Amino acid sequence: MDTELLRRLATPNDTKIVLCVVDGLGGLPDPRTHRSELETANLPHLDLLAGNSVCGLTIPVDYGVTPGSGPGHMALFGYDPLQHEVGRGVLEALGIDFDLQRSDVAARGNFCTLDAQGKITDRRAGRIPTTLTIELCERLRQIKLPGVELIVEPVREHRFVLVMRGEGLDGSLSQTDPEREGVEPLPVRATSPHAEATADLAHQFVMQARKLLSDQPQANGLLLRGFAKHPDLPSMPEVAQMRAGAFAVYPMYRGLAKLAGMTASAGGGTQESQLDALKSHWNDFDFFFYHFKRADAAGEDGDFHAKVLALEEFDKLVPQLEDLGADVLMIAGDHSTPSQMAGHSWHPVPFLLNSKLGTTDDVDQFHEAACRRGSLGVFPARHVLSLAMAHAGRLMKFGA
Amino acid sequence: MDTELLRRLATPNDTKIVLCVVDGLGGLPDPRTHRSELETANLPHLDLLAGNSVCGLTIPVDYGVTPGSGPGHMALFGYDPLQHEVGRGVLEALGIDFDLQRSDVAARGNFCTLDAQGKITDRRAGRIPTTLTIELCERLRQIKLPGVELIVEPVREHRFVLVMRGEGLDGSLSQTDPEREGVEPLPVRATSPHAEATADLAHQFVMQARKLLSDQPQANGLLLRGFAKHPDLPSMPEVAQMRAGAFAVYPMYRGLAKLAGMTASAGGGTQESQLDALKSHWNDFDFFFYHFKRADAAGEDGDFHAKVLALEEFDKLVPQLEDLGADVLMIAGDHSTPSQMAGHSWHPVPFLLNSKLGTTDDVDQFHEAACRRGSLGVFPARHVLSLAMAHAGRLMKFGA
Numbered sequence: 177m178d179t180e181l182l183r184r185l186a187t188p189n190d191t192k193i194v195l196c197v198v199d200g201l202g203g204l205p206d207p208r209t210h211r212s213e214l215e216t217a218n219l220p221h222l223d224l225l226a227g228n229s230v231c232g233l234t235i236p237v238d239y240g241v242t243p244g245s246g247p248g249h250m251a252l253f254g255y256d257p258l259q260h261e262v263g264r265g266v267l268e269a270l271g272i273d274f275d276l277q278r279s280d281v282a283a284r285g286n287f288c289t290l291d292a293q294g295k296i297t298d299r300r301a302g303r304i305p306t307t308l309t310i311e312l313c314e315r316l317r318q319i320k321l322p323g324v325e326l327i328v329e330p331v332r333e334h335r336f337v338l339v340m341r342g343e344g345l346d347g348s349l350s351q352t353d354p355e356r357e358g359v360e361p362l363p364v365r366a367t368s369p370h371a372e373a374t375a376d377l378a379h380q381f382v383m384q385a386r387k388l389l390s391d392q393p394q395a396n397g398l399l400l401r402g403f404a405k406h407p408d409l410p411s412m413p414e415v416a417q418m419r420a421g422a423f424a425v426y427p428m429y430r431g432l433a434k435l436a437g438m439t440a441s442a443g444g445g446t447q448e449s450q451l452d453a454l455k456s457h458w459n460d461f462d463f464f465f466y467h468f469k470r471a472d473a474a475g476e477d478g479d480f481h482a483k484v485l486a487l488e489e490f491d492k493l494v495p496q497l498e499d500l501g502a503d504v505l506m507i508a509g510d511h512s513t514p515s516q517m518a519g520h521s522w523h524p525v526p527f528l529l530n531s532k533l534g535t536t537d538d539v540d541q542f543h544e545a546a547c548r549r550g551s552l553g554v555f556p557a558r559h560v561l562s563l564a565m566a567h568a569g570r571l572m573k574f575g576a
Numbered sequence: 577m578d579t580e581l582l583r584r585l586a587t588p589n590d591t592k593i594v595l596c597v598v599d600g601l602g603g604l605p606d607p608r609t610h611r612s613e614l615e616t617a618n619l620p621h622l623d624l625l626a627g628n629s630v631c632g633l634t635i636p637v638d639y640g641v642t643p644g645s646g647p648g649h650m651a652l653f654g655y656d657p658l659q660h661e662v663g664r665g666v667l668e669a670l671g672i673d674f675d676l677q678r679s680d681v682a683a684r685g686n687f688c689t690l691d692a693q694g695k696i697t698d699r700r701a702g703r704i705p706t707t708l709t710i711e712l713c714e715r716l717r718q719i720k721l722p723g724v725e726l727i728v729e730p731v732r733e734h735r736f737v738l739v740m741r742g743e744g745l746d747g748s749l750s751q752t753d754p755e756r757e758g759v760e761p762l763p764v765r766a767t768s769p770h771a772e773a774t775a776d777l778a779h780q781f782v783m784q785a786r787k788l789l790s791d792q793p794q795a796n797g798l799l800l801r802g803f804a805k806h807p808d809l810p811s812m813p814e815v816a817q818m819r820a821g822a823f824a825v826y827p828m829y830r831g832l833a834k835l836a837g838m839t840a841s842a843g844g845g846t847q848e849s850q851l852d853a854l855k856s857h858w859n860d861f862d863f864f865f866y867h868f869k870r871a872d873a874a875g876e877d878g879d880f881h882a883k884v885l886a887l888e889e890f891d892k893l894v895p896q897l898e899d900l901g902a903d904v905l906m907i908a909g910d911h912s913t914p915s916q917m918a919g920h921s922w923h924p925v926p927f928l929l930n931s932k933l934g935t936t937d938d939v940d941q942f943h944e945a946a947c948r949r950g951s952l953g954v955f956p957a958r959h960v961l962s963l964a965m966a967h968a969g970r971l972m973k974f975g976a
Contacts, residue, residue: 242971262976
């Protein structure tokens with residue numbers, strides 16, 4: 177359902193909807209056992225819940241498309257991820273809990289090493305310690321340019337974020353990182369005519385930074401990539417007429433929820449403390465996004481066993497999620513992260529929706545092959561929000 | 577995935593992708609046995625391959641849409657067949673191995689019989705022998721018009737192809753065939769303002785042809801239909817960054833592949849010689865389109881048993897296809913051709929994709945009902961290319 181139709185049909189009521197995103201949920205079979213991580217794990221609570229729910233598989237973006245975390249979550253929040261792209265610079269800023277504003281343009285920065293001819297000898301400046309990056313970012317904050325506020329924030333090792341804040345900025349800029357060594361950094365270029373002024377400001381920043389870094393043995397240059405403006409999405413709480421709260425340990429996921437217009441809880445650094453925060457805010461929101469990270473991390477590490485354990489850890493939280501008594505409880509993934517691939521993948525992701533209004537569905541296990549037989553079939557993840565709202569009685573009839 | 581996204585995500589590597597199109601693959605159950613042609617046939621190799629693959633059903637164009645060979649293949653080559661139509665005149669030209677150029681406008685021609693008042697008495701001129709059509713086409717080649725080259729090629733019996741070659745031609749022309757007898761041929765009319773000049777040229781051709789044919793007892797007139805310009809598709813090899821080769825016995829399928837930018841092999845006139853050609857070009861291409869015709873021909877004849885035999889004949893080729901060692905091997909159909917209907921149909925078509933990165937899928941037979949339970953679900957055929965590229969590691973991640 178597109179935003180305009182959702183806006184037209186959405187109607188508020190007293191129901192509660194909980195969306196649990198198990199990051200990197202789906203996987204692939206172990207070649208020896210022919211069983212996926214979900215099929216291998218012991219998931220008594222999820223299996224029981226699947227038996228009382230309608231199941232299916234979600235396609236995060238499109239057939240064959242491997243999503244990053246941005247599009248994977250945006251789809252579950254009801255956006256068409258191909259229409260609403262979240263740039264790399266924006267994600268990097270969200271990842272350090274930076275409070276990005278609607279007119280900001282953000283970029284990922286790397287300190288790098290340049291030789292006497294200005295050519296790159298190390299794109300990561302020998303992975304200088306974070307402490308030095310903090311010091312160098314402090315130094316770069318001296319740079320002042322007319323009509324724009326420049327914010328430089330350290331990330332980790334050689335990485336930082338540059339945010340340009342001001343009116344009329346445009347993120348359509350090419351990266352200065354040539355993605356190889358032995359050549360000079362590229363100039364910043366506007367990739368749209370509206371971005372000429374912003375390109376000029378970014379260029380001036382780079383020139384002044386080079387001077388300020390010239391005494392550094394390793395970090396005497398910098399590379400910028402992923403220039404992107406805040407995506408300025410339609411607000412999900414406004415469109416769907418639901419107060420929406422996000423409960424996630426990692427800043428990037430809180431940040432993605434904030435882009436969608438949700439309120440992010442501080443909530444602390446563990447899955448349990450975030451779940452406690454969710455419970456304590458039960459009266460404050462209608463829609464709750466709860467993010468569980470460890471399955472993705474284990475999959476990214478290529479560690480099948482660790483992913484199995486992460487899924488079993490999530491399973492133990494399920495009774496608490498059920499005890500919330502939500503009208504609609506969903507278990508979803510932003511994408512698959514098969515241990516076998518040690519990375520994200522395009523494979524459709526198991527999904528369940530528990531509510532009083534589910535149809536019959538003979539799925540009583542929660543894994544890829546079982547969910548495929550579910551009543552929801554294989555469907556685009558961007559329909560999850562409208563499906564949930566329908567099951568919560570939050571969508572009016574279309575037409576007479 | 578649309579062309580622009582595919583262009584953005586495609587990345588080359590050393591993998592090989594084989595797409596086997598079994599023309600008219602899908603069918604309907606025999607009313608007596610309740611088993612389709614695929615369910616009736618003995619297909620040991622396909623069943624075994626299905627057991628090691630992910631399966632599904634493809635929708636060639638849209639729900640309820642029966643595709644011709646053009647849209648059925650275009651979808652499998654990654655194009656939205658509703659966006660990229662291949663006109664009848666173009667298909668007729670491809671069918672005789674005519675080397676259509678990007679600016680050409682082609683039309684199907686029929687010789688017909690006209691009475692003294694110029695009214696059609698036989699739309700097919702008594703199906704005159706091909707030898708006479710060859711002679712009459714030779715005669716029509718005398719026609720010269722300013723600024724355009726006219727090419728007239730015989731097809732079979734009363735049928736020929738007219739190709740207009742020149743700059744600025746437009747195929748938006750109405751047909752001269754009224755599709756009934758007892759009336760005069762219709763004038764050529766431009767159906768778009770840009771086609772006025774082309775309409776005028778086509779009209780002059782018709783007038784001069786009438787004079788040149790006036791001594792003929794049967795073939796004293798002609799009818800033109802299906803005017804169409806070369807569809808000028810984005811090149812699949814360029815967009816997908818794959819060298820692509822086509823191996824098909826029949827000229828129309830080589831022609832469709834050439835429209836998509838593939839290189840068509842000569843390869844000879846049997847399925848075996850085309851398969852040998854494919855093997856001998858293994859190092860020349862990344863993507864291989866192999867076409868198997870006989871299943872469609874048997875279905876079109878309404879011969880259930882012949883279609884079963886054709887499928888069994890294809891099954892015998894499967895071990896050779898597997899022995900190629902492709903990273904991705906797909907068995908697909910351009911559309912269903914149920915013997916019961918003696919023609920193409922809209923029914924979703926069995927599909928399998930074999931690769932190391934397939935998910936679990938408990939389908940171990942290759943037929944309509946089994947493939948419906950497959951992990952790919954029921955999906956549009958135009959996603960086949962991006963799915964294959966994903967399984968071959970040829971698509972980059974979307975978003976961060």
